[in-house]
Amino acid sequence: MPISSDVKIGDDVRIFHPDLVNLYGCSIGAESKIGTFVEIQKxxxxxxxxxxxxxxFICEGVTIExxxxxxxxxxxINDRYPRATASDGQLQTENDWTVVPTLVKRxxxxxxxxxxxxGITIGEGAxxxxxxxxxxxVPDGALVAGVPARLRAGDPFP
Structure with missing residues (x-):
């Protein structure tokens, strides 16, 4: 099941090696390109x-403009405090945690x-x-780098 039947794919999308990606429950806009060994979740x-x-790896809850x-x-990442099991020791299910959304702007x-x-927003043109x-x-137009990422003032950025 590399590309699930519930994936919405726009016109002229190129998926390189469709048998080597994992796409399910997502939407991909027109003219986008998806590389090999990419996973895009619901x-x-x-x-x-x-x-x-x-x-x-683009997990559930991510919006990319x-x-x-x-x-x-x-x-x-879509979970700030990941755990394998619930407090009773049973494996967690989708009901045991909440997706924290992320936005990547145009x-x-x-x-x-x-x-x-x-839970973050990466600004337009950043x-x-x-x-x-x-x-x-990350503010619009900013350049960040490092661990953790910090604003880089004065770096050349076209």
Whole structure:
């Protein structure tokens, strides 16, 4: 089941190696590109003309607006306090936790290997450096890098 029948795919979407992706319950806007070994979970929206590079994981609750670049191996997180089991020791189910949504605004770019914590907004046109761990909102047009990600003043940014 690499691409589930409940996936909404816009016109001219390119999915590289459809047998090597895992897409279910999501929507992908027109003209977007999805790389190999990408997983996009249910209740996730990818905008138009986005590029999702190989080995990236976009979990439930993430909204990515139009023209966003997601580099290789980017990981989104949707649970601030993950646990395997509930307080009674039983494996957790969907009823035992709440998805914390994340928003990536138009024309943002996320560098390879970045980790995006839940409950944040990455602003329009913002750029996330490779390997950054983003734990807080990123303003429109900002450049952030590091662990944890911090604003980078004075760096060249086209």
């Amino acid at each position: 209740n996730t929206s990818i905008g138009r003309r986005c590029k999702i590079s190989s080995h990236s 139009d023209e966003v670049f997601v580099g290789h191996g980017v990981m989104f 024309r943002a770019s996320i560098g390879s290997g970045a980790v995006i914590m839940c 750029m996330i450096g490779a390997g950054a761990v983003v734990t807080a909102d």
